[in-house]
Amino acid sequence: MARRVVIRTDGAARGNPGPASAGAVIIDADGDAAAARRPDAAPIATVSEFLGRQTNNVAEYTAVLRALEVAAEIGAREVDLILDANLLVEQLHGRWKVKDAKLAPLHAEARRRLAGFERWSAVQEPRARNTAADALANEAIDRALAGGPALVIRRPDGSGGHDPRPPRAAADGAPGADALPPRTALATDPELEPGFDPGDAGPDPGRLVVTILGSGTSGGVPRISCGCATCTSTDPRDRRTRASAVLAYAETRVLIDAGPDLRAQALATGLDRLDAVLLTHEHADAVGGLDDLRRFNEIRGDYLEVRALPDTLAIVVDRFRYAFVPGQRRFGGLPMLRPVELAGPFTVRGRRFVPIPVVHGDRTIAGYRTGGFAYCSDVQRIDADGRVLLRGLEVLVLSALRDVPHPTHQTVAQALELIADLRPERAILTHLDHELLHAGLTARLPAGVEVAYDGLTVELRS
Ligand SMILES: [Zn+2]
Ligand SMILES: [Zn+2]
Incomplete structure (x- = not known):
């Protein structure tokens, strides 16, 4: 359990829209907060999810939503988001308007989830420093196109690799859905x-x-x-x-x-x-x-x-x-x-x-x-x-x-x-x-x- 976490996310779309995915790393920042912000800091949880055909911005927002969900699940109360999409950083702070109708509900949901934490921040860093999230996003597209599971979440409870629940079972409660x-x-x-x-x-x-x-x-x-x-x-x-x-x-x-x-x-x-x-x-x-x-x-x-x-x-x-x-x-x-x-x-x-x-x-x-x-x-x-x-x-x-x-x-x-x-x-x-x-x-x-x-x-x- 981490009270304070750093979250790096990335959304990817091959074509806009096209096959899209979300990647996120969640890093424990309870100890050395500066170390937690380094691009190579070891995550305590990761998300790699194929989203089907979406636009890049929908994928970027979905990555943030997924990461916030996992952060809340592991008990985080303070989140520092590091994103390579400046649009999201500005929109999350309310400085830029959300004009795209597809993004409005995602933006509202992100704001709602952020409000559930005691403190949050969001900053932009260049993609070159967000390689871990970027890799998880791209891995999801490759994995899904090769017939693998849509969603892989790794959590701090040691459930390494694939989410222990098959993705459809996670979504629909169906035993053996895989x-x-x-x-x-x-x-x-x-x-x-x-x-x-x-x-x-x-x-x-x-x-x-x-x-x-x-x-x-x-x-x-x-x-x-x-x-x-x-x-x-x-x-x-x-x-x-x-x-x-x-x-x-x-x-x-x-x-x-x-x-x-x-x-x-x-x-x-x-x-x-x-x-x-x-x-x-x-x-x-x-x-x-x-x-x-x-x-x-x-x-x-x-x-x-x-x-x-x-x-x-x-x-x-x-x-x-x-x-x-x-x-x-x-x-x-x-x-x-x-x-x-x-x-x-x-x-x-x-x-x-x-x-x-x-x-x-x-x-x-x-x-x-x-x-x-x-x-x-x-x-x-x-x-x-x-x-x-x-x-x-x-x-x-x-x-x-x-x-x-x-x-x-x-x-x-x-x-x-x-x-x-x-x-x-x-x-x-x-x-x-x-x-x-x-x-x-x-x-x-x-x-x-x-x-x-x-x-x-x-x-x-x-
Ligand atoms: Zn509810
Ligand atoms: Zn179903």
């Missing part, structure tokens, strides 16, 4: 087959009502033991359980994702039956509540189908082996789930659904469209093959994690860019982390875009 199979592509071409209408709701769809069961990221909001503005907010919309939604039409109820809060969500919204479960992917925040589906087996008096992409399903069936046993004695206390692999559009009790390819980290997961409604969570990116299926929507529910770039989730700004391209009549942001206060985020969104909250109900025209 062992995921490579991306699976849905059989969808950017050029739709003649006559294929992704908005065709099927022969007898019934009017759709969607309820957001949970609007939070993998750790939920509030986070355990966090004193931030969102986690201590008295606005009930800032209490977010893990992301999930239920689609209701006629007597039918279709659940999208069964996270660890499923039981509480069902009780809170009066969910009293289920006819099918659609999974976006197998991260723990999307499947941690599968066990609680057994109550819906009792209500149905039968097996419940769980639909997912083949790679997702293979992992889920393996992890919840006891729940996918065919021919079980009725209601012996175990869930009775029937796995159904996604292989294109399908129908649940008269309503047609179209899987949407969504990029989450290095693989493709599933979003879902039915009629004029689509739900895409854990989105890092949606490519042309997904976008072609998301035109002409009445309502799009879309994830947006936070303002700071993340290796497997899109930011609010990126979500807004996607929305501007897809032009749904109404877009609702979900899977939100604690950096985003409901009221604060709502105030800066364009017309037609709103912030999800647990229990939000949306009625569609059809």
Whole structure:
């Protein structure tokens, strides 16, 4: 633990924007403060993170944010930042205005985090003296392009080399996420087959009502033991359980994702039956509540189908082996789930659904469209093959994690860019982390875009 630290950071982008990364070294300055400021001072913690495609300034800001996060984690109360980007030094001090809309939220977040320390300073030094941070940033791009982990943090607790948590597990709480199979592509071409209408709701769809069961990221909001503005907010919309939604039409109820809060969500919204479960992917925040589906087996008096992409399903069936046993004695206390692999559009009790390819980290997961409604969570990116299926929507529910770039989730700004391209009549942001206060985020969104909250109900025209 170091009370006082020197932080050197660097952001790199090969192209502006282009593949980008953040590097940082954190040096203990409790003892010889002058020695801690030498370029070759040995760090007690380092950060090396690939950020995907970003501008150089976004990478520079992200490096500062990451380093401040690690400094706070190791108990620092005073931080001295040494940066080679003069723009950041001037903006952090409030001497230069932040004109770039992409940087404004990052700047605000950096100022907020700096205010949490007892004292801070920021100075500029030439890149030649910031070689350690520069090397960590460049290493991240090379490592990620070679298929290595996006994030490597080395901390003073001796966890050398790679962050002991695999990056996706750190982000999504998924055990064994580093062992995921490579991306699976849905059989969808950017050029739709003649006559294929992704908005065709099927022969007898019934009017759709969607309820957001949970609007939070993998750790939920509030986070355990966090004193931030969102986690201590008295606005009930800032209490977010893990992301999930239920689609209701006629007597039918279709659940999208069964996270660890499923039981509480069902009780809170009066969910009293289920006819099918659609999974976006197998991260723990999307499947941690599968066990609680057994109550819906009792209500149905039968097996419940769980639909997912083949790679997702293979992992889920393996992890919840006891729940996918065919021919079980009725209601012996175990869930009775029937796995159904996604292989294109399908129908649940008269309503047609179209899987949407969504990029989450290095693989493709599933979003879902039915009629004029689509739900895409854990989105890092949606490519042309997904976008072609998301035109002409009445309502799009879309994830947006936070303002700071993340290796497997899109930011609010990126979500807004996607929305501007897809032009749904109404877009609702979900899977939100604690950096985003409901009221604060709502105030800066364009017309037609709103912030999800647990229990939000949306009625569609059809
Ligand atoms: Zn918090
Ligand atoms: Zn995920």
